[in-house]
Amino acid sequence: MTINYNKEIMNSHPWTFFLLLFKWKGSIWKAVYLETIIFLIVYGIISAIYKTVLADSNQQTFESLIRFFDKRLEYIPVELILGFFVTTVVNRWTKLYQTIGFIDNIGLIANCYVRGNSEKARIYRRNMIRYCELCQILVFRDISMRTRRRFPTLETLVASGFMTKEELQLYNSYNTENNIRLGTKYWIPANWALCMTYQARKDGFIESDYFKAQMEAEIRTWRTNIEWLCNYDWVPLPLMYPQLVCLVVNLYFMIAVISRQLITPKHEMSNEIDIYFPVMTFLQFIFYMGWVKVIEVMLNPFGEDDDDFETNALIDRNITMGLMIADNPMTTPEVRKDQFFDS
Amino acid sequence: MTINYNKEIMNSHPWTFFLLLFKWKGSIWKAVYLETIIFLIVYGIISAIYKTVLADSNQQTFESLIRFFDKRLEYIPVELILGFFVTTVVNRWTKLYQTIGFIDNIGLIANCYVRGNSEKARIYRRNMIRYCELCQILVFRDISMRTRRRFPTLETLVASGFMTKEELQLYNSYNTENNIRLGTKYWIPANWALCMTYQARKDGFIESDYFKAQMEAEIRTWRTNIEWLCNYDWVPLPLMYPQLVCLVVNLYFMIAVISRQLITPKHEMSNEIDIYFPVMTFLQFIFYMGWVKVIEVMLNPFGEDDDDFETNALIDRNITMGLMIADNPMTTPEVRKDQFFDS
Amino acid sequence: MTINYNKEIMNSHPWTFFLLLFKWKGSIWKAVYLETIIFLIVYGIISAIYKTVLADSNQQTFESLIRFFDKRLEYIPVELILGFFVTTVVNRWTKLYQTIGFIDNIGLIANCYVRGNSEKARIYRRNMIRYCELCQILVFRDISMRTRRRFPTLETLVASGFMTKEELQLYNSYNTENNIRLGTKYWIPANWALCMTYQARKDGFIESDYFKAQMEAEIRTWRTNIEWLCNYDWVPLPLMYPQLVCLVVNLYFMIAVISRQLITPKHEMSNEIDIYFPVMTFLQFIFYMGWVKVIEVMLNPFGEDDDDFETNALIDRNITMGLMIADNPMTTPEVRKDQFFDS
């Protein structure tokens, strides 16, 4: 489930942001705790070996290794690579969300143009909406783990009522070799929805050609948005870029696990205390790794992370709401004066 | 109230920006004073304990702790995380404002297409506008504290005249279990407004189908914008990201409260003065915390902070102005030559 | 006047950018000279007191103060705060300019659809354009100092011919208590312009309903753009953000005035020369303060700075050009072959 925290941060108090920290689901804590533990264990083991197992001369060799790495750790450009990459990823994430598809407009335009309370009119409206929703589900099945799990086969779509058996048959009849890839079958339910408008016009439920064209334009807009979800899925940011970011941060801390060891006062006069726990490196680890986690979550928001888009909830919302709109085309209050009416 | 300071900064004088500093409402001062005081008190207590309570050897231990933290404070990447996050938040804030909904266009297009000064025509126009406004209020009630407080129940909407009793009844009749979440009922007043156009056309107040379609398109645009306020509310930026930013800044200063203690000259030769007040750390605190506050305010602009969007004022403006437009469709000056007319 | 320097930088020579430096109007020099002088005087006074007035022991105390600040000056995060803020401000400034309103399209579309050279047709066209321009002037009066100064009262609009007396009366007749705020009266001239199209259609000057609708759409687009100037004015960037930026830079240099004092060689062996003039701090001051000035100018481009938008020139341009277009609807060259016509 997408974690909604807007209510908590509505007003800015000194403790506002603090409260955010005590969330677990979808939190930075949940995201990085495993990595952090591993990091600390490895650090601890190395530290223990260095301080207890190694002989004095070996210790000195190890210490010069520490110094070697410590001085050069700054060569690795972590901050800026993360910063610029996160900007790119957030932009992409925002675009994806903007095209994800809320069906309200299809419902309302169907109500506007396919008029009447007759059963036939209702069927037309409901089918248009259902076909549009079907289009969305088919795409979601291919890009979202959650929806795939909910609808592992097309038959489950029939079982849940999103498709009839006849429709599935018709859908499958298009099956050809190279349709599998590249989403070449997503257009089918969109085409059905468009055909519905044609027949509704022929049957007189749509009152003018212009209305029909508007209706069709809205369906095409819907489909185009949905299609871009696929297209963005087809061509992600070049693999190298996330690889690079991943590499930078991970190697940084692989080196840090050595370079951040405190040299024993025996061998180096230092006026610093050894608190045995690498507290600052630990904090740095959380921040950088947390930033990487933000990137991971936003890079593909169609997974099953706590904060990924809730595709299934969206499907339920769209179908419930769409059909409810389709069923209530004209139940409008009587036309009468409002309370502010002055004369 | 949104703080408007445009008048003050109209012209660029040396003192222009200075004057901004003497504002209190919505100011950086008001936002951070509490945190700053807490920070200074904690700093002061620690400082007092260190300098007066601790024995000499304990002082030296504490000093090596100070040195330990001071050297490593730079590990925490505050600036860039804040900078990149604030850019993201400002973009989102701008988009929210752009879809917040100013009703003028609905009013003017209603005047254009639903013609006539007859009472019936006025009622049609006023109802269209009222329904659109109702749509906005319903959304605002769910995302804005202020509006929720103003209209805690739907009955208060009736009392304030935004809805009639009949409309509320009709609205409630749609009530189903899973409507509560995901804004599935916002479409109802929009549908009413669309139905109004249909009836107005049937009654001959709208002169052509094309005009009706334009009118409906404008209402749909209005609703789509309003809907995106919800949608953005539904999927905020992943929780982790603000958590991370909050964590970075707060931990930075938790460490700083120790690491920025001045070591007594007894134990360390320093050619610096001890002015007892950590003036630079204090300034740094204000800047970083201030930046965080900017983020807090812009991350959810529908709260009750000084600088959040004034949803209630917007509602009042929209209904007053909308109805005024609806009441004056044709009061236009006589068609006559203007003063520049040359012949 | 907006400073236009495009001609100067058309070609890239080594001296291209240099030449820009010798401009005074709207220049960085003009913007910061006063602050710079103040800064240098304060610096000079402190320097003089320190070196001549203070006794030796006081000097040493002061020097430890200098060292204290100098070491900690880097705590203040000037560069990145400025950099990220300026990006935000430039984006907003660009959007404002894009909606500022050039009337050409209104004029051309009026020519396209309100046909004929008859006096009545000309009057219709001229009135539409004048009403649109009036709408712009009314908004500019509220957001731009320059235009407010030019048209302090609505009567001056009548005197300058942008309004007739009858129109002003009609306009004032809408006056209600809560109209003053939130721009609730800007719609009136837009409504007049829309009514003009209605009457022109009724009188047969517009040949089809579709043309009328296009005409009205263009007027609405114009009004919507103009309205966003108001809306952006109504909700500026949260006050805190510019306050923060202002504070950062000013405090930085308040500290710098002390911390950048050169310690006398008497008390500190230094192999640096004392050139008495803090040349590098002076340069730094110009750069940071200059960046702040860029922000100030772009944050509210409707003031009277050299580089703010020339609202009055725009009004003149729009009315002159708009009326000229309206007067020449059909003066088109005879239809004949062009010189490239081959057969």
Added chain:
Amino acid sequence: MTINYNKEIMNSHPWTFFLLLFKWKGSIWKAVYLETIIFLIVYGIISAIYKTVLADSNQQTFESLIRFFDKRLEYIPVELILGFFVTTVVNRWTKLYQTIGFIDNIGLIANCYVRGNSEKARIYRRNMIRYCELCQILVFRDISMRTRRRFPTLETLVASGFMTKEELQLYNSYNTENNIRLGTKYWIPANWALCMTYQARKDGFIESDYFKAQMEAEIRTWRTNIEWLCNYDWVPLPLMYPQLVCLVVNLYFMIAVISRQLITPKHEMSNEIDIYFPVMTFLQFIFYMGWVKVIEVMLNPFGEDDDDFETNALIDRNITMGLMIADNPMTTPEVRKDQFFDS
């Protein structure tokens, strides 16, 4: 082939990003391994010469050279130049992808407006789609290596069935001197497609002028998008900018090959170990060079790199899918109640 890794990163586990690292195709490893080897060899040779060949005094000279460069290496501003440039390049890359052309909408709108299952209607639809696709292929031939290799001459287009011989003849008949450059012939198939709509309307397959205009608008949108691929190809980012970035990184490491040599303990007391392999410089090399590779790949996504756009696959998808859509205009399920239908 574009490397698709969305599936791998769907959910955020500690090892998610790690797994990405073990890809070879399109990976950062494949991109930089050659450069890295060269860099290491050069580094090794210099190191060997310095430590074994040079006489002691020469060594000392060389060491002062190392120190000279090492101290000044920070002058070269690698990180920020890369960061800002990569942002620009990603934006451009995104825009290119958004206009690359997916033919679905053309197909669906042809189905909507060119009605009927008659052979003639099918031919019209198929031709429209084929001409649109032809337009895309002609552009791809000029900007994409892959497509150029697939269709080295126009005759190959005939052989693959994208063009008929008659069409090629007609196409070639336009050949004039200055057509070659600037893509002046891309409009021809678009014009054919537009003419098809005209004839289809004349033949009665399109039912109204309005539909024809919509159809034509869609084709023009398609062509405009395709055209921008050319336009962006015509005016790339100014040559200087990528040159600069290339120069910065390459020179940085040319200097580094010297400045990062470890000075022998003989001549400089150092408490660091000499591990003979410049591990940190090696890592830094991978990161910076990797960032440059990301830029290279995204700067011109129409090449033959692993992660470049798969223009040929897109062409195949478009033609297969387009024609399939054109062939199935009305095969729509019977209009009947859906399973949720309640009454």
Added chain:
Amino acid sequence: MTINYNKEIMNSHPWTFFLLLFKWKGSIWKAVYLETIIFLIVYGIISAIYKTVLADSNQQTFESLIRFFDKRLEYIPVELILGFFVTTVVNRWTKLYQTIGFIDNIGLIANCYVRGNSEKARIYRRNMIRYCELCQILVFRDISMRTRRRFPTLETLVASGFMTKEELQLYNSYNTENNIRLGTKYWIPANWALCMTYQARKDGFIESDYFKAQMEAEIRTWRTNIEWLCNYDWVPLPLMYPQLVCLVVNLYFMIAVISRQLITPKHEMSNEIDIYFPVMTFLQFIFYMGWVKVIEVMLNPFGEDDDDFETNALIDRNITMGLMIADNPMTTPEVRKDQFFDS
């Protein structure tokens, strides 16, 4: 000529970017060589004076000056100011290019709606296109050096066939005092083009009012785009901003010319070599100055730099292509089955 290097960077090899470096035209080398030489000469002269002319005590004074500057050079914030400014400039440059005007759509829509191969129809189409192109040329003459040089007077437009004598007379007849500024005459050819559509409709070459309106909308879109070239030219980025950037970089290197002098080993023990040539400062100079050059070229892309937009080539392309399209409205291949047609 815009330098096109897309072909060179199509595929990513280790040497891909290297090859870019060997270009001269439009290269970073050509852009900065002059400045670099000047910088090196000044540096050399100062160096020579310091090392050979100055007496020993003067040398020591000079050296303390060097140290003074060297320590403080970092005060000047070059990198970030350049980075943020270049982002702003690239955005503006991209927007300018997107509105620069490619005439294809005008041509194709003229073919769609002004039907027929009759001479009269061709004349109409050709004139519409020519007037649109004229509009572009008039704007280019005012903002682009290259086009101004090609068409120094309006008479040269007649000579080149873009205007007839009668048209020029008509155009000049509008000449009024305050037309000169602010582009108030650019609308004239656009108005002519719009009038053409009106007459073509009256003469029956355009088949319906709706088509005429679409045609006019396309012409208005063209004109609006072209107009924004002017508008952006009218209000450039505030002068201060480029001034600031120019100042920062130039002053940085003016200081550097002193502060980067190597102090003779006589006076300062240094374990660095003096290689007499300030190689690293030289590199830094190239990078920063190169970045400035990128900004210069992109800030006003209508000059005569190697990489500026080729306005003249665009004009030639537009007129050639536009007229060719206008001459071939219906030459379309016969409607016949394609090779993939299965039945």
